[in-house]
Amino acid sequence: MLSVTILYYRGYFDYEGFKIMWPYPEFREKQKEVIDVVEKSIQDGKIVGLNAPTGFGKTIVVLYSIARFLKEHEDKKCLYVVRTKNEVRPVLKELFMLKSKADWINYTFLIAKKDMCLHRLRTDQELKLPSEDFIETCRDFRMKNLCPLKKIKPKPFSKISEFLEMAMEEEACPWYACKYMFDEAHFIVATYPYLFNPYIRQSVFSYDVGVLHLKDTIIVVDEAHNLESVTQSSDRGLSAKTVERSLSELEKYSYAITGILQKTCREYLHTLLNFMKKYRGAKRYLRLNTDYFYDEVVEKINLDILGEASETIKGIKVEMHGLRARSFLRSVWRFLHYFEIIYTLHYEDIGVFVLGDRIEVKILNPAIVTALLNEAYTAILMSGTLPP
Template sequence: MADKIHISVRSLVEHVYNSGSIDARFRTQSTLADGTRIHQKIQKTYRDGDQKEVFLKTEIAYDGLTFIIDGRCDGLLFHDGNVTIDEIKSITMPLDQMTGEGFPVHWAQANVYAYIYAKDHALPEISVQLTYVHIETEAKQYFNKKYTFSELELFVFNVVEGYAPYAKLQREHRNKRNESCKALAFPFETYRAGQRKLAGGVYKSIIDGKNLFAKAPTGIGKTISTLFPAVKAMGEGQLNRMFYLTAKTITRTTAEEAFSKMRSCGLHLNAVTITAKDKVCFKEETKCQKDYCEFADGYYDRINDAVLDILTNETAMTREVIESYARKYTVCPFEFSLDLAYTVDAIICDYNYIFDPRVSLKRLFEVQKKASILLVDEAHNLVDRGREMFSASLHKETFLQLKKDFKGVNKVIFEAASKLNASFISIKKIYGKNNEFILTHLDESFLEQLRQFIKDTEQCLRTDASQNLLEAYFMVNNFLKIVELLDEHYVIYGEKNKNDVIVKLFCIDPSKLLKQMGKGYSTKVYFSATLSPLPYYQDILGGEKEDYLLSIPSPFSKEQVDVFIKPLSTRFRDRERTKSPIVSIMQALTKKRPGNYLIFFPSYQYLLSVYEQFKEVNKETRTLIQTTGMSEAEREEFIAAFKPEQNETLLGFAVLGGIFSEGVDLIGDRLNGVVVVGVGLPQLCFERDLIKDHFNHQGKNGYDYAYVYPGMNKVLQAGGRLIRSETDHGTIVLVDDRFLQEQYQMLLPQEWKQFTLI
């Protein structure tokens, strides 16, 4: 029996007729909505008896495959005994600049619809019409052709022939993949304690179609424990694609290594890693324009060959592999990785590609989502990242600068920027007494000014490439998109900062929008060593009552770690007074237990203050200090200094919640102890207080949501740097009297609860 390949008409013709360049010069942001509006407007002009949005479907056998091709044609017109397929296309290019008779890809799409209809209704001939409509002027241009059925049959056969090599490759790969997934055994000799439980939890969630929130301790091998059951479910036809979502580059590498380990045990599965555009761009400036970048120029003419080549020869499509094929075919490495994401079995990428409405992989159809799983690593990071994704702000100084830039240059932009600048001044006057203030709503006149600014800017940007104007355009456009999301999960507030005034749409509770963006996926697994307390994360990440919760105890024995609590006040007002005792603790600790230590502070200022006093009395002790804005090389140098079996003590001073308190693996003797100064509470600030008040009004503990849980998460992450394997031993010192309070004691891991009071 022939294998069935299901594909939409549009995807089929776009694959075969791909051509042209990437050109990310200014594009109006409302294209999709405009396209829908224009389609509806044209369809309203159809005569009685004409049909719109007609679903058409056919099956074509070719080379051992059966292609099921379907889609909706825009219009079916019946005039004077003729049947015409109408394909409507909205375009931004002025119609008089169109060469020839329209675009081949549009003809191809209409011709496939014409073939299906003619075949179903045994028509010897049929007409095809392309209707081009200019988005702004709504001017129209029509192209008509008449075809015999045999002409269309030959045409469609050639299109299928052009797609078949890719379809065949994918079919062969999928069969091989599924067999290898079924045969794959766990890629290590034994399961670590807790690993089997986590893998079982993930597998059960997939089979039951539920979401899972899992607190899984550091060191059990969370990555392989989540990927392996997803691979097994794939072999059983439960899944077709998996996304491994991370917040940091280091965890992406861990996922790549896990796939590599499974491949060495016989797995045949292809995975792509998406790296941010700015990082992977080959050019000095990230300007996606065909006359600047040879990798953008003619991209679509070469991309099919590049995709076919890499899929034929590679399974691990890491950044390095993608870059080498991108250079070979002269294609943009970032766009190449996105195109591959729609074809591969596993995608390793940042949270943004799923959850951020501005960045997400929009070509994933609902049917594809249903067969995909989201594995969200270090899920505690998604709370603040979610708030960030769904918030937006505007600055008065943006419009003041535009006013200066366009004075005497462009009257329309000058006036639009002047009006907005004046609106910010009037907001400043109304709320003059306060540096921060709540806005109960946004005036309709202010929103209308922003919409007008978008219209005026779109006109100007077609001829003026001003960077300031382009940035302002995207900022305002994003702001207006977030305005549409405003509800009880948001607070609108203003802030005065010297001469600047900021208006922010602040997403206090990202749960609803995270849930919305993750909708449609078969299963979502949120996991982290510090997903504690689980009900808090289930609530704030958009979980539901029927989700599964799993808490796995640490596989390490309490004998592996000595925990000490020093009940000193590290509150801001007491820091000067308790600085000397902290220095004494560090001296006593390193004298009794020499080795490599990381010492974490709640702020950089606090760190510097204690560091300076420590160096005054301990000039000989070797120290390292985290600095602001460290480069990749400087970070690596900092970590590399922690060598095993050193004869001298090394103290690394770092910031709690910073780059060294998460995702850093210092196994064995490379790290002998961790000192955490303070309970990690975020700094008291207006935004955090808004979060606190919001959740208090909901009958929850707002202070815990805004301060305690995020703070203790940092403490647990920092402490988690220490014991990374069954053979590790070390010391944890927690410096703060609040660690003895019940609410903090409840959040400590079980193995930390048998502590010694200093």
């Protein structure tokens, strides 16, 4: 089924004009009509829902429509988000094809930092640690000037691997090389968390180079039928085993932490662990009172103190283990810090749950992460199975 849902429509373009920039010999059935509708909707800032079967060519139709608009509106950009790294590839392929017909088009992409780490790529290491741990290790490496952060001028590329190879040849961090291309890029292709996780979005698009203003951005969401589940990228969990390992870390690295600081952190961890033990073994999700968790645990813990100790331990581990460094105490701090922020900002829209030996914080209202679509210049929601 093919359907385009918009609030605005008027006539067709002169089809001969479509030949400019179109990267394929012919249009498939209905592609011209969809391009016309999508481009007119972009011009009027209307949100578009494009529902078309596999093989229709949704990606190139949308990219082409946006490119025509961006040619006349240099203050605008497109952020095209997909679920996984594998889904970045076909978008890059179509952008490569577009650039072959319109050399002015520039594009870049972002996937997980650990998949773009120069040190990991050089050694072909397999890193199984959580992304949050790697991001902090990456920060530590940068602070020690161990990472070559610089801008490069890549040749047009159609694959992630091609760009990674070019960055490695230039001795440049691939992730930062991509970020340094933001200012001149017309299209930024990224995975869901870069848009829908508010903390990742803020850290990537709000500081340093590559500031992205939503009001000037056309957002394209691929596989938009997954929007109801995007809140999962903002959920956080913590296991009792991680807390127990944090206690062991405090003991092992006690030589680097003052006695009072170590004692205080140990008391904090026991407060958390004793709370979790009350519900250990739950065989199905049990929702707790959010205020109860805050009052019994979070309010009793000074996160600045816990953060200081975890930073010290993480620094030692980075020196010892490099990219593989992971601090369990740091994981505990991140979970509690995240809860404190989300509790303050979105108290009515979150839930605290326990299952087995885990405690989890979940966002229950998808509007927290999807409302930003209304902040954008406009948005295009694409799917082959988009619900009405």
